[in-house]
Amino acid sequence: MSGMNSNNGYVxxxxxxxxxxxxxxxVDNVDFYIKEQEIAGLxxxxxxxxxxxxxxxxxHYQPTGGDIFLQDEKIGGLxxxxxxxxxxxxxFQNIRLFAGMSVLDNVLIGGHxxxxxxLLGAILQCPGDKKEEREAKELALSLLSFVGLDAKKDxxxxxxxxxxxxxxEIARALAADPKLLLLDEPAAxxxxxxxxxxxxxxxxxxxxxxxxxxxxxxxxxxxMGISERxxxxxxxxxxxxxxxxxxxxxxxxxxxxxxxxx
Amino acid sequence: MFLQQLINGxxxxxxxxxxxxxxxxxxxxxELINFAHGEIYMFGAFVGMYLxxxxxxxxxxxxxxxxxxxxxxxxxxxFLAYRPLRRSSRLxxxxxxxxxxxxxxxxxxxxxxxxxYTFPSPFTPKVYKTSLVTISRVEIIILVISFLLMIGLxxxxxxxxIGKAMRATAQDKDAASLMGINIDLVITVTFAVxxxxxAAAGVMVGIYFRTVTPMMGLMPGxxxxxxxxxxxxxxxxxxxxxxxxxxxxxxxxxAYISSQYRDAIAFAILIIVLLFKPAGLIGRFMQEKx
Amino acid sequence: xxxxxxxxxIILVGINIIMATSLNLITGFTGQLSxxxxxxxxxxxxxxxxxxxxxxLPFFGSLFFGALLAAFxxxxxxxxxxxxxxxxxxxxxxxxxxxxxxxFLNLKITGGAVGLRGVPKNTTILWVIxxxxxxxxxxxxxxxxxxxxxxxxxxxxxxxxxxxxxNTTYYKILAFGVGAFFAGLGGGLFSHxxxxxxxxxxxxxRSIEHLCMVVLGGLGNIWGSIIGAAALTAIPEFLRAxxxxxxxxxxxxxxxxMRIRPEGIISGKKSRKIPPGKTxxxxxxxxxxxxxx
Numbered sequence: 001m002s003g004m005n006s007n008n009g010y011v012x013x014x015x016x017x018x019x020x021x022x023x024x025x026x027v028d029n030v031d032f033y034i035k036e037q038e039i040a041g042l043x044x045x046x047x048x049x050x051x052x053x054x055x056x057x058x059x060h061y062q063p064t065g066g067d068i069f070l071q072d073e074k075i076g077g078l079x080x081x082x083x084x085x086x087x088x089x090x091x092f093q094n095i096r097l098f099a100g101m102s103v104l105d106n107v108l109i110g111g112h113x114x115x116x117x118x119l120l121g122a123i124l125q126c127p128g129d130k131k132e133e134r135e136a137k138e139l140a141l142s143l144l145s146f147v148g149l150d151a152k153k154d155x156x157x158x159x160x161x162x163x164x165x166x167x168x169e170i171a172r173a174l175a176a177d178p179k180l181l182l183l184d185e186p187a188a189x190x191x192x193x194x195x196x197x198x199x200x201x202x203x204x205x206x207x208x209x210x211x212x213x214x215x216x217x218x219x220x221x222x223x224m225g226i227s228e229r230x231x232x233x234x235x236x237x238x239x240x241x242x243x244x245x246x247x248x249x250x251x252x253x254x255x256x257x258x259x260x261x262x
Numbered sequence: 263m264f265l266q267q268l269i270n271g272x273x274x275x276x277x278x279x280x281x282x283x284x285x286x287x288x289x290x291x292x293e294l295i296n297f298a299h300g301e302i303y304m305f306g307a308f309v310g311m312y313l314x315x316x317x318x319x320x321x322x323x324x325x326x327x328x329x330x331x332x333x334x335x336x337x338x339x340x341f342l343a344y345r346p347l348r349r350s351s352r353l354x355x356x357x358x359x360x361x362x363x364x365x366x367x368x369x370x371x372x373x374x375x376x377x378x379y380t381f382p383s384p385f386t387p388k389v390y391k392t393s394l395v396t397i398s399r400v401e402i403i404i405l406v407i408s409f410l411l412m413i414g415l416x417x418x419x420x421x422x423x424i425g426k427a428m429r430a431t432a433q434d435k436d437a438a439s440l441m442g443i444n445i446d447l448v449i450t451v452t453f454a455v456x457x458x459x460x461a462a463a464g465v466m467v468g469i470y471f472r473t474v475t476p477m478m479g480l481m482p483g484x485x486x487x488x489x490x491x492x493x494x495x496x497x498x499x500x501x502x503x504x505x506x507x508x509x510x511x512x513x514x515x516x517a518y519i520s521s522q523y524r525d526a527i528a529f530a531i532l533i534i535v536l537l538f539k540p541a542g543l544i545g546r547f548m549q550e551k552x
Numbered sequence: 553x554x555x556x557x558x559x560x561x562i563i564l565v566g567i568n569i570i571m572a573t574s575l576n577l578i579t580g581f582t583g584q585l586s587x588x589x590x591x592x593x594x595x596x597x598x599x600x601x602x603x604x605x606x607x608x609l610p611f612f613g614s615l616f617f618g619a620l621l622a623a624f625x626x627x628x629x630x631x632x633x634x635x636x637x638x639x640x641x642x643x644x645x646x647x648x649x650x651x652x653x654x655x656f657l658n659l660k661i662t663g664g665a666v667g668l669r670g671v672p673k674n675t676t677i678l679w680v681i682x683x684x685x686x687x688x689x690x691x692x693x694x695x696x697x698x699x700x701x702x703x704x705x706x707x708x709x710x711x712x713x714x715x716x717x718x719n720t721t722y723y724k725i726l727a728f729g730v731g732a733f734f735a736g737l738g739g740g741l742f743s744h745x746x747x748x749x750x751x752x753x754x755x756x757x758r759s760i761e762h763l764c765m766v767v768l769g770g771l772g773n774i775w776g777s778i779i780g781a782a783a784l785t786a787i788p789e790f791l792r793a794x795x796x797x798x799x800x801x802x803x804x805x806x807x808x809x810m811r812i813r814p815e816g817i818i819s820g821k822k823s824r825k826i827p828p829g830k831t832x833x834x835x836x837x838x839x840x841x842x843x844x845x
Contacts, residue, residue, distance in 0.1 A: 058715060084717035092715075098708035100772075101701075108698070109705045113717035115698050119726060122697035123690050133697070176717055295639050343807045353585055354810040356639055357767060360587065361806025364760055368800040480756070484650070487643065526654040529647035536636055536644050 009036050011071060011180050011212045012057065012088075018065035019052055026052040028236035029066070034180065039206055039213045041227030043220075043247075045256055048233040050216045051093065054184055057214075058090050059083040070179065085113045087179035091169040091186060093216075099158035103149060103168055106157050107140035110175025143171045147201060163194035167201065174205065181205065183215040187222045195219065199226050224248065232256065266395045267517050268510060273401045273470070275509020276408035280463035281486025282493065282501035283415060284336075284456030290432040290496035291452050293352060297359040298339050299460055300483015301366035306332040306461020307468040307478060308374065311381040321384035328465050329458040336457025337450050339366075345449075363483070370476035378475040381468040404466045411462055412502055415455070419498060424451055432496065460486075481525060485512075488532040494542025503543060559677060561789050563745055566680035567738045568781040570687045572765035573774055574734035577691055579763070580771035581700070582727035583707025585642040588629070588649030589735055589762045594754030595652065596622040596736025597743035598662050601671040604744070606661075611674040611744065615683075618740035619733045625652075626732025630725035649759055656751035667750035668743070675745035683741060687734050691774060694730065703727055704772075757799060764802045767809050770816020779817075 012034040019027040027049045034040045042050050055061040057068060059080040068076040075083050089110070098106050115136050121129040144150040147167040152160060157168060166186055173181055183202070187195045199222055205211050217223040223230065224244040232240040232247060234256040240247055247253055281303055288296040306328045313324035343362040347355045388399040419425040430438040431448045439445050467482065468474045485508060493504025508528060515527040535542065575589045600618030603609040609617060629648045636644055656662045663669065694700050702723045705713035710720050743749045765784050769776025784805075788798045809816075 060711070060715075079719075080711075080714040081717045081719045084715060090715055092712065096709050096712035096715075098705050098712065100708055101704060105701055105704075109701050109713070109716050109718070112698065112702060112705075117698045119694065119699055119730070122694045122699045125693065125697075129697075136698070172716065293639075295643065343811075346811050350810070350814060352638060353583075353771075354814050356585065356642060357763070358807045358810040360760060360763070361803045361808075361810070363803070364757070364799055365803025365807065368797075368803060372797070372800065484646070488647070491640070491643070522658045523654060526651045529651050532647045533644055533651075536640055540636065540640060 010034060010069070011036055011038075012214070013069040014053075014057070014066065015069070016066035017053070017056055017063050017068060017076070019049075019056055019061055020064045025236045027056060027063075027233075030233070030236075030238045032231055032238065032241075034212055034214055035229075037206060037210055037212055038229060039202065039215070039227050041223040041230040041244075042214060042216045042233065043218075043223055043230060044233035048256075049236040050233055051184065052236075053233065054090070054182055054216060057083075057180075057182060058088055081113075084176055084178075087177075088182060089173035089176040089178035089180075090182040091166070091173055091184055093184040093188065095162075095165050095169055097157040097165055097169060097172070099156070101157060102153065103144065103155050103157050103160065104137070104140055104153040106168055106172050107143055107175045108136055110143075110172035111136045111139060112176070114175070114177050140171075140175060143174050144168075146174075146204075147171045163190055163197070166190065166194075166198065170201065170205070174209070174211075179212060181211050181213045183213065183217075185216055185218060187217055187219045195222060198222070202226055263517075267513050269395055269397055269401070271510030271513035272506060273404050273509070274513060275489075275506035276405055277463040277467050277470075277505075278482070278486055278489045278509050279502045279505025280408055280411060280459045280466075281482055282489035282505045283412075283498065284460045285487050285490040286493070286495055286497060286501040287428075287452050287456045289490065290498075291428065291435075291449055292344070292348070292355075294344060294355050294359060295487060296339075296344075296453075296456070297356075297363040297483070298343070298366055299336075299363075299456070299486065300479030300481075301363055301370070302332050302336050302339075302457045302479075303460040303464040303467075303482060303486075304370060304474070304476065304479030305335055305366070305464070306457075307381070307464035307474040308370070308379075309461070310465035311379055311468055311474050314384060315380075315382065325462070325465050328461045332457045332461030332464075333454040336453040336460075340449065340453040345446075367476060367479065374476050376476065378473040381472050381474050383469050383472060385469075400470055404470060407462065407466060411459060415459065415498065418455065424448070428452060485528045488528045491532060491542055492535050494544045497542065497544045500542055500544040507543075561786055563675065563677055563680050563741075564789075565782045565785045566677075566684045567741050567745075568762070568765060568785045569684045569778050570734050570738040570741070571762045572769070572777040572781040573687055573691055574731045574738070575762045576766045576769075576771065576774060576777045577694070577703070577734075578727045578731040580766055580773065580777070581695060581707060582703045582724060584724055584727065585638070586645040586728075586731070587642050587756070587759050587763060588645035588647075588652075589731070590754040590756075590758035591645075591649035591652040592622040592626055592732035592735035593739035593742065593758070594656060594749075594751065595625050595732075596739030597749050597754065598656060598668065598739075599736070600740030601668055601743040601749060602661065604672060604674070605668075605670065611672075611679075614744070615737055615740040619736035622736025622739065623729045623733035626728040626730075626735075627725055629732075630728030646756065646759075649754075649756060653751045653755055656754075662751070665751070667748055669748050671743050671747045671749070673745065673747050675741045680741055680745075683737055687737070688774065688778070691730075691734075695774070699723075699726070707772075760802060760806075764805050768805060768817055771814075773816055776816045 010033040014030060014032040016029050016031060017027060018029055044050050056063050059078050063076045067074055070086050075086055115132050117129045117132055141150060144153055147170060149164060149168055160168060187198055202213060203226060206213055227244060230244055230247045231238055232253050239252045239256060240250045284299050285296060288294060309331050310324050310328040313319040313327055314321060339362050343358045344355055347358055383400060385399050390397050427443045427448050430443055431445060435445060489504040489508040490501045492508055493500025511531060512524060512527050516524040578584050578586045596618035599621040600614040603614040603617040657665050702718045705718055706720050706723050714720050765780035766777050769780030
């Protein structure tokens with residue numbers, strides 16, 4: 001079955017995915033793929049179905065039609081924690097850090113799927129468990145320094161500034177060592193300086209860590225500036241797909257955004 | 263036999279329904295399980311009993327006064343134990359509610375002592391017999407009053423201005439507030455009405471079993487909540503249906519399965535409902551938005 | 553005798569420390585309000601007593617058996633958390649507690665409403681101290697590990713935890729299992745000290761007592777639970793308060809603590825820095841814990 005649809009080294013391949021809420025077609029027969037080490041963008045007016053599509057990829061919603069593949073594996077219908085384990089990690093539009101935990105612990109939780117100490121290991125603390133914990137901490141610290149938060153590792157995550165919280169969320173997602181990183185409006189609420197830093201960070205994640213990235217973003221400067229390929233949703237349908245340059249000139253996209261009927 | 267049990271179940275169930283209404287109304291508005299509701303019910307029964315036995319007040323007036331005073335107590339509990347926590351977490355409010363319940367229960371125990379008080383029936387006992395069923399005058403009165411109260415409540419919720427405000431608040435507190443609805447007032451009225459219904463149930467159970475005790479609120483309080491969950495918490499018709507069904511299930515279970523496990527039946531129903539239909543029989547289930 | 557009286561208080565303090573810290577794992581750290589903790593205690597108390605009386609197990613074996621059976625039921629009641637959140641779960645634990653009590657009231661083997669008599673007095677102060685230290689040690693190790701982080705993540709934000717690959721259902725059940733295990737241990741110690749147990753010793757109000765200890769010491773604070781358990785066990789004894797006043801006091805504590813110091817009595821400093829493994833409840837995005845209204 002899966003062999004038919006999955007091929008050609010796509011990290012993510014969504015085939016005619018749909019999601020209905022009652023009578024509303026939030027996502028309507030969308031085909032979408034992301035290539036290895038690509039930075040892809042997903043845009044569209046408010047209510048176009050971007051976040052719903054995201055939530056379909058991460059398992060927060062189950063598709064009502066179509067299939068989703070991560071590399072060769074079908075992931076549509078799996079639970080969010082299973083999908084994370086398979087290799088998709090995400091950030092949230094409205095930052096969802098573990099507010100009452102330290103910055104370091106937040107990143108350590110990100111590494112949950114890449115570690116395996118269980119109840120007995122936790123209690124007995126065998127050499128293997130200690131080693132794993134040590135390595136997880138080292139990795140977490142290196143990720144924190146990657147996003148520039150190593151000095152704040154012992155702070156409560158809720159005490160970080162807004163921009164810092166966004167970066168911490170990215171570090172937490174990276175700790176899951178994902179094949180695909182999903183960023184849900186990472187620049188929302190950032191000032192121009194923070195936005196600049198974020199764009200550099202996203203490029204570095206791809207270039208230095210060889211990650212594949214998909215982002216939803218309203219800030220056109222960000223999405224046009226760093227995406228190599230952009231898909232546009234409107235009313236749940238994909239209305240355009242192409243390079244930033246192509247998208248900027250696309251009639252349907254301009255109509256969707258300016259509200260001029262075609 | 264079966265028909266007889268059905269009637270017994272309906273009588274018991276109508277009191278559960280009245281208690282359940284208080285839970286469901288409060289939950290619908292502020293998403294809090296008002297644990298102290300069982301104690302309001304107990305308080306209502308005590309007030310009714312005192313007025314009738316000590317002050318020789320006519321039953322109808324005692325009944326109404328019990329409802330009024332219980333309303334005041336309900337509003338006071340809300341004011342002291344819940345209102346200060348409106349901006350804190352739901353867990354905090356729930357713990358506070360449990361605390362209020364324990365506090366009132368033991369206050370009653372200290373003031374009234376642990377022994378049961380007799381609540382003499384205000385009506386000359388009379389039993390109506392047919393070939394199939396026997397029904398007492400008190401049972402008929404309980405059914406009729408419960409029915410009238412439920413009709414009255416439905417009218418209040420559906421046809422009056424405050425009822426409309428309550429429904430709006432239950433839908434969306436912020437939007438209701440923006441539309442100029444006084445949320446504090448709505449919450450106060452909700453507690454007052456719910457408490458009055460609970461007290462009515464307390465007085466009726468008092469004359470039905472002819473006893474009142476400080477601990478009498480615990481079990482019916484819990485079962486009233488179970489009834490609310492069974493019907494679908496937040497739903498007024500759900501609470502009525504849930505109460506009646508729970509009463510019937512309990513009486514039938516005691517009659518045909520085991521009377522020793524009578525009290526366990528309600529909780530078993532609760533866990534089954536929560537597992538298989540957490541929204542209840544008539545309820546909505548909402549998914550958290552990501 | 554004078555010293556025997558103090559000895560009993562110390563033993564009760566020890567058992568209650570076990571009860572409060574294990575409840576804190578479920579409610580304070582994992583964020584799942586349980587108001588049926590006494591039910592697990594009663595399962596441990598009866599199972600351990602019967603293991604000694606009917607199976608002739610040695611004391612240690614009986615304690616372990618009781619704890620294990622309690623853990624089994626902890627997992628069993630944990631399964632409903634698959635679907636239940638917040639206050640629904642609280643009510644389910646309450647219902648479970650009542651069912652357990654009613655079952656014990658009616659079973660023949662447990663002595664029914666008469667209670668179970670003649671349990672040998674095996675619990676010594678040494679056993680209690682060792683058990684309490686063991687409980688604290690194990691809970692601390694769990695909390696400082698990957699498992700503990702996952703539990704706290706469930707409390708803080710279930711959706712985000714799920715997104716980080718945490719099987720939230722599994723960890724909730726695990727919290728109930730471990731919490732119930734130690735509650736069962738506490739129950740076994742209880743029955744082998746008082747030699748007589750009755751289902752009503754483990755009712756709703758006992759669960760509330762445990763919750764009070766946790767709330768007083770601070771949800772999500774193990775050392776707080778120890779202090780809470782010691783204070784609420786010893787102070788009423790020394791004041792010679794009657795049971796009625798004690799319960800009144802518990803009720804007032806719950807209301808007042810939530811109003812004045814929901815974080816507990818001992819988490820005094822508002823430090824910005826917290827060491828890894830330590831957490832602070834009441835601040836997460838968990839819908840149930842978060843300020844929503």
